[in-house]
Amino acid sequence: MKNDSRLSRMLHVLIHMDQLAGAATSEQIAQMLSTNPVVVRRTLAGLREQGYVRSLKGPGGGWSLARKLEEISLADIHRALDSPRLFAISATVDHAGCLVEQAVNAALSSAFDEAEQALLARLDSISLADVARDFARRARRKSARP
Amino acid sequence: MKNDSRLSRMLHVLIHMDQLAGAATSEQIAQMLSTNPVVVRRTLAGLREQGYVRSLKGPGGGWSLARKLEEISLADIHRALDSPRLFAISATVDHAGCLVEQAVNAALSSAFDEAEQALLARLDSISLADVARDFARRARRKSARP
DNA sequence: GCAATATGTAACTTCCACTGTTGCGTAGGA
């Protein structure tokens, strides 16, 4: 199964957007992510619907933050991406009605559901501002000993 | 991303194997899983390497348990399948050296690693015998009120 | 108005890992 990298990419972009003066074009963002402007617009569209970013057409246009980093959690972005599947593993219904299968799926589902809740809670507790502060820390450390 | 159903399927099969008198052929198992005998052999091969099942050729041959359900945890089977990726989401290295990207990936990785550890611990705490007991409970309940 | 810029969107193709299939080889029982 191929990996979904949208969450990682969007978090990266949002923090860069916060540090830029004006707006960033899809073209510029695409270069940050080593990808195509259309992919950027497609993915950012979801965040715009949820009010996290704005987009403007025409010269001088592009994408900019609509809210402060402090007000956005990592889980918010996950949800704005339509809550993609977190797990690569899932139960099956190969033989509907089989009680063995049902018992197996019940055991697996409870474990995975619990893990998902814990993970989302954790992602909800981290704001983009937290990540930006960690970035600033890394930048200071790097300039201190180059 | 397509889902990985090997863990679910193998747990299902192992419990059925425990309840059968003799061995089960790949053909029979394939019918349980609504799939192909080759898929069954391919997947069970990993479990055989780890000593959880045996296979015999020729008439009367097939697959049988090599250990008791009590001695096998759900996580054991996950590992016997070569520990497939648990998460459908992952970090990226789109712009190596970017400290923002590194801070994002650090935040995501710690959250995902933590969730993975908790999930595996949970799967390690459940034995196949536990699931078999839950199956027996479901069977009793069903025969009680049909 | 016109040209240039930038997003919006549809309609593809590509990529990747799990899944499914075919074919042939090998081992073991009757």
Add this chain to the structure above:
DNA sequence: TCCTACGCAACAGTGGAAGTTACATATTGC
């Protein structure tokens, strides 16, 4: 010897994210 069942290589199929092309639309500035 014949039949059964696994072992394995070498494909094709599948589904969803990612990438690409093409064109429409809106906005700025002359």
